Amino acid sequence: MAIREDVLVVGGGLAGMSAALSAAETGATVRLLSHKKSTLRHASGLVDCLGYSGDDGPFADPYAAMDDLPDDHPYRIVGESAVREGFDRFDSVVGDSYRGGHTDVNALIPTQAGTIKPTARYPASMAAGLASDTRSTLLVGFEGLSDFDAPLAADRLAAAGVPFDVRGVTLRFPKKFRADAKLTRYARALDRDEEPDKDRAPRFDGVRRALAELVRPKLDGAERVGFPSLIGDDRNDEVRDDLEERLGVPAFELAASPPSLPGVRLESRFLAALDEAGVRRTTGNPVVDYESADGAITTVYTDNNGQRVPYGADQVVLATGGLVGKGIGSSRESVREPVFDCHIPHPEDRYDWSATDAFGDQPFARFGVVPDDDLRPLDAAGETEFSNLRAAGSVLGGADFAAQKCGSGVSLATGHVAGERAGALI
Amino acid sequence: MSDADTTPTDASDESFEPVDVFSGEPMDLRPGADDCYKCTTCDTSCPVAEVDDDFPGPKFQGPEQWRLKRKGDDDIDPSINACSNCMRCDNACPSSVPLSQMHNEARGAFVERQMEKLSTEYIRNRILANYHTSAWFASKLPRVANFAMNFGPARWAMEKTLGVTAEREFPAFAGQTFREWWAERGGAHVENPDKRVAYFHGCYSNYNTPEVAKALVHVYEHFGYEILVPPQKCSGTPMFANGMLTDARRHARTNVEELAAAIDDGADVIASCTSCSMALRQEYPELFDITDIETVAQNTYEGLEYLRINEDLRGAVEEGEVDMPDMAYHAPCHARNQGLDRQAVELFRDLDGVDVEDVGPSCSGISGTYGWKEEKYDKSMEIGEEMFEHMEAGAGEEGMTECPTCAMQMEHGTGYEITHPLEVLREALTGTSAS
Ligand SMILES: Cc1cc2nc3c(=O)[nH]c(=O)nc-3n(C[C@H](O)[C@H](O)[C@H](O)COP(=O)(O)OP(=O)(O)OC[C@H]3O[C@@H](n4cnc5c(N)ncnc54)[C@H](O)[C@@H]3O)c2cc1C
Ligand code: SF4
Ligand code: SF4
Numbered sequence: 001m002a003i004r005e006d007v008l009v010v011g012g013g014l015a016g017m018s019a020a021l022s023a024a025e026t027g028a029t030v031r032l033l034s035h036k037k038s039t040l041r042h043a044s045g046l047v048d049c050l051g052y053s054g055d056d057g058p059f060a061d062p063y064a065a066m067d068d069l070p071d072d073h074p075y076r077i078v079g080e081s082a083v084r085e086g087f088d089r090f091d092s093v094v095g096d097s098y099r100g101g102h103t104d105v106n107a108l109i110p111t112q113a114g115t116i117k118p119t120a121r122y123p124a125s126m127a128a129g130l131a132s133d134t135r136s137t138l139l140v141g142f143e144g145l146s147d148f149d150a151p152l153a154a155d156r157l158a159a160a161g162v163p164f165d166v167r168g169v170t171l172r173f174p175k176k177f178r179a180d181a182k183l184t185r186y187a188r189a190l191d192r193d194e195e196p197d198k199d200r201a202p203r204f205d206g207v208r209r210a211l212a213e214l215v216r217p218k219l220d221g222a223e224r225v226g227f228p229s230l231i232g233d234d235r236n237d238e239v240r241d242d243l244e245e246r247l248g249v250p251a252f253e254l255a256a257s258p259p260s261l262p263g264v265r266l267e268s269r270f271l272a273a274l275d276e277a278g279v280r281r282t283t284g285n286p287v288v289d290y291e292s293a294d295g296a297i298t299t300v301y302t303d304n305n306g307q308r309v310p311y312g313a314d315q316v317v318l319a320t321g322g323l324v325g326k327g328i329g330s331s332r333e334s335v336r337e338p339v340f341d342c343h344i345p346h347p348e349d350r351y352d353w354s355a356t357d358a359f360g361d362q363p364f365a366r367f368g369v370v371p372d373d374d375l376r377p378l379d380a381a382g383e384t385e386f387s388n389l390r391a392a393g394s395v396l397g398g399a400d401f402a403a404q405k406c407g408s409g410v411s412l413a414t415g416h417v418a419g420e421r422a423g424a425l426i
Numbered sequence: 427m428s429d430a431d432t433t434p435t436d437a438s439d440e441s442f443e444p445v446d447v448f449s450g451e452p453m454d455l456r457p458g459a460d461d462c463y464k465c466t467t468c469d470t471s472c473p474v475a476e477v478d479d480d481f482p483g484p485k486f487q488g489p490e491q492w493r494l495k496r497k498g499d500d501d502i503d504p505s506i507n508a509c510s511n512c513m514r515c516d517n518a519c520p521s522s523v524p525l526s527q528m529h530n531e532a533r534g535a536f537v538e539r540q541m542e543k544l545s546t547e548y549i550r551n552r553i554l555a556n557y558h559t560s561a562w563f564a565s566k567l568p569r570v571a572n573f574a575m576n577f578g579p580a581r582w583a584m585e586k587t588l589g590v591t592a593e594r595e596f597p598a599f600a601g602q603t604f605r606e607w608w609a610e611r612g613g614a615h616v617e618n619p620d621k622r623v624a625y626f627h628g629c630y631s632n633y634n635t636p637e638v639a640k641a642l643v644h645v646y647e648h649f650g651y652e653i654l655v656p657p658q659k660c661s662g663t664p665m666f667a668n669g670m671l672t673d674a675r676r677h678a679r680t681n682v683e684e685l686a687a688a689i690d691d692g693a694d695v696i697a698s699c700t701s702c703s704m705a706l707r708q709e710y711p712e713l714f715d716i717t718d719i720e721t722v723a724q725n726t727y728e729g730l731e732y733l734r735i736n737e738d739l740r741g742a743v744e745e746g747e748v749d750m751p752d753m754a755y756h757a758p759c760h761a762r763n764q765g766l767d768r769q770a771v772e773l774f775r776d777l778d779g780v781d782v783e784d785v786g787p788s789c790s791g792i793s794g795t796y797g798w799k800e801e802k803y804d805k806s807m808e809i810g811e812e813m814f815e816h817m818e819a820g821a822g823e824e825g826m827t828e829c830p831t832c833a834m835q836m837e838h839g840t841g842y843e844i845t846h847p848l849e850v851l852r853e854a855l856t857g858t859s860a861s
Contacts (some may be wrong), residue, residue, distance in 0.1 A: 041467055079468055178479045184470045185479070234812075259467045275784070280772050284517060304765060305707045306724035309735055324811055334724030 002312035011319035018415030026423030049120035051405030072398035073395025088410030107304035114156025129252035132190025138222035172208035212246035322394035370398030462489035485517035510793030511667035536671030624688035686718035746854030758829035792835035
């Protein structure tokens with residue numbers, strides 16, 4: 001006897017979670033099976049639609065650029081309206097904790113590295129930092145927080161030609177942590193407004209106030225202040241409001257490298273939406289095997305330290321991610337999709353997998369399963385692998401997520417389509 | 427073997443021989459350490475690192491310390507003793523680095539080679555880790571024990587001399603242990619060669635909460651299972667967390683022998699405590715090399731999980747009904763690691779008469795013996811604070827969890843009464859509650 005559901009989604013990233021939500025909306029019972037937590041935890045929290053294509057970009061309007069993408073790009077397969085529906089779903093999950101939904105145009109967001117990213121949706125905490133905004137800017141970093149060098153980031157932004165004055169300062173956080181303290185330690189201190197160290201902020205009894213007092217004399221006319229992504233965690237909004245009020249200027253977070261609190265916060269919003277939609281979730285064990293009958297998958301098996309736990313379903317969505325999420329595996333000889341062994345085309349010769357120019361067009365970046373119009377993976381002969389299996393997210397081939405800045409958009413659009421079609425067939 | 431086989435035995439009957447990472451033999455964790463790409467995701471999910479500024483976190487304790495060891499320096503950093511063995515880091519690592527295994531082995535090596543055996547800390551940890559010994563004595567005179575263990579002056583003395591916090595109430599010992607009850611009722615009431623399970627009840631449900639063990643018996647017999655209750659010792663969970671690997675191995679050997687024999691008789695192994703099932707499934711084969719240890723690991727399940735796989739549990743629950751207060755559910759870290767953190771909430775969603783709300787992913791903070799140590803008590807409460815807040819913010823006025831020590835912490839922090847999912851299931855299926 002297997003644990004049964006109408007629709008099973010394999011993979012708990014943005015694609016899998018979107019697919020599960022869309023399937024649940026059709027009235028189907030849905031279970032999400034995921035090995036690890038989503039790679040959102042390693043991502044910046046920015047939700048990209050399309051930033052570049054080949055040598056073109058950054059695009060102001062990602063939708064206008066979609067027609068020029070290659071035919072096998074997932075956006076061309078599902079079509080522009082599906083991309084819009086995918087983003088609509090995103091907007092309804094995140095509510096006003098994210099911005100950018102009011103326009104088709106990409107926003108330009110400064111990162112902790114001092115670069116600018118074109119993106120479609122961004123956390124509310126980053127809203128005051130838009131690079132298209134001309135207000136003069138102070139970036140604040142902290143001694144001991146090695147991931148972020150504020151003066152360097154400011155120089156880089158200036159060199160990139162941003163339309164505002166920008167300076168960076170490095171301050172001593174009002175509370176001393178161990179030398180390699182985690183981001184979460186700072187965030188927690190601000191969340192709880194912990195007591196600062198007396199030698200660093202003798203006159204104040206909360207770190208929020210103490211931090212504002214440290215930053216104030218450095219403002220020197222700056223009209224907004226940027227911090228690394230640690231201005232509170234659970235109480236991010238409250239901490240930001242508090243700092244803004246004390247400083248008298250807007251405060252924002254810069255997009256971060258992994259692990260990123262904005263990514264973690266985004267993940268919790270999606271998990272809450274899954275709960276609300278009644279989606280069942282099982283996390284912690286990988287799907288390793290399946291059974292099929294008459295060309296359809298009947299059961300998939302997870303591996304729990306050697307035990308195989310069976311899950312039955314009528315429709316299955318594969319959303320196991322790309323090389324990072326481990327949805328695509330490669331050995332020295334071949335590239336494969338490890339769960340259902342779906343076909344992934346790739347050059348015979350390993351040396352043709354990557355271009356010699358590290359920044360060139362990398363064939364491996366586009367590796368992935370090849371879907372039909374219905375997102376069903378095709379085998380080497382162009383036949384559907386399984387009549388009831390659809391694929392979504394970075395396990396699909398045809399997009400170069402890192403270069404085109406389209407990772408989240410592809411996950412949202414294809415996840416939505418795969419989930420909706422799977423649910424509608426029940 | 428007699429029913430009283432949970433008797434403590436002499437501690438010095440064997441030498442230390444866990445699978446040792448720091449000598450590289452016989453199991454080499456090097457590939458595991460090399461898989462670490464320093465993303466620090468493990469560090470951000472470590473509840474201890476979040477409140478303890480002196481604890482460098484799992485990335486240092488695991489892969490980095492392992493690499494340092496390779497370079498010759500033999501000492502293990504004492505900070506390893508601050509790790510509570512919640513195993514959250516395991517679950518967080520995208521690269522499947524075997525972090526908790528590394529921590530367990532480092533701690534074992536530290537205790538073996540670097541810890542002063544006459545120190546108060548060692549003695550205290552050994553007493554806490556060998557909870558089953560004190561429990562065994564206490565169960566002989568439960569009422570006296572319940573009084574003595576929570577007698578103010580005695581608790582004060584324990585804190586001063588042993589470093590066991592006086593802030594906590596010792597859990598009450600049941601008047602009759604589960605094994606005594608089982609013997610009195612004449613063992614199994616169902617015989618069934620085709621559906622047989624061996625129940626690993628662990629120390630806690632034997633001595634402190636036999637109602638959980640009894641609920642399991644009633645639920646399984648309801649589905650027609652024949653239940654075996656083999657002789658057994660402590661699962662070893664508190665021993666791993668205190669680096670007492672010699673003790674743990676001795677107990678593991680008995681457990682593996684007895685459970686393997688039951689498996690030979692056609693049984694699968696089930697446990698009602700998620701740390702016990704975790705130990706049998708994951709920590710045993712990671713740490714020890716004992717005949718049949720893999721067989722036991724591969725045939726062990728958590729009690730609810732097994733029914734979900736093998737029975738139409740959802741159907742049965744949908745037909746049932748209970749009359750219970752709303753509950754705030756906390757998923758124990760060790761349930762999380764087995765992929766079981768959602769099953770109770772999911773299952774009872776379809777049950778009339780009770781509303782179960784998940785209080786989220788925070789750690790309860792007690793982590794077995796961790797929260798009992800005088801120097802850790804405040805940190806333990808600080809870690810638990812988020813869970814307490816979420817419990818109090820929710821609609822439920824009682825709590826639910828699978829882990830006996832999480833239950834202690836939930837009760838300690840909120841004053842709520844705590845139920846085990848099997849007790850709810852029992853009422854749903856059989857219409858009866860306790861005893
Ligand atoms: C470091 C980093 C930074 C990024 N930054 C950005 C950014 O700034 N903006 C942006 O838009 N995008 C960004 N992305 C890309 C974006 O996060 C991904 O493209 C997108 O989220 C992919 O989603 P997915 O659901 O397809 O796959 P993933 O998020 O990779 O999820 C795959 C899931 O499947 C699970 N899984 C894999 N195998 C199995 C199995 N056998 N059984 C069960 N479960 C399995 C995994 O555990 C995981 O939960 C970034 C990605 C990375 C890695
Ligand atoms: S087991 Fe828990 S306490 Fe120990 S390092 Fe890992 S996450 Fe931290
Ligand atoms: S999560 Fe894994 S890969 Fe990342 S730092 Fe920790 S051990 Fe290394």
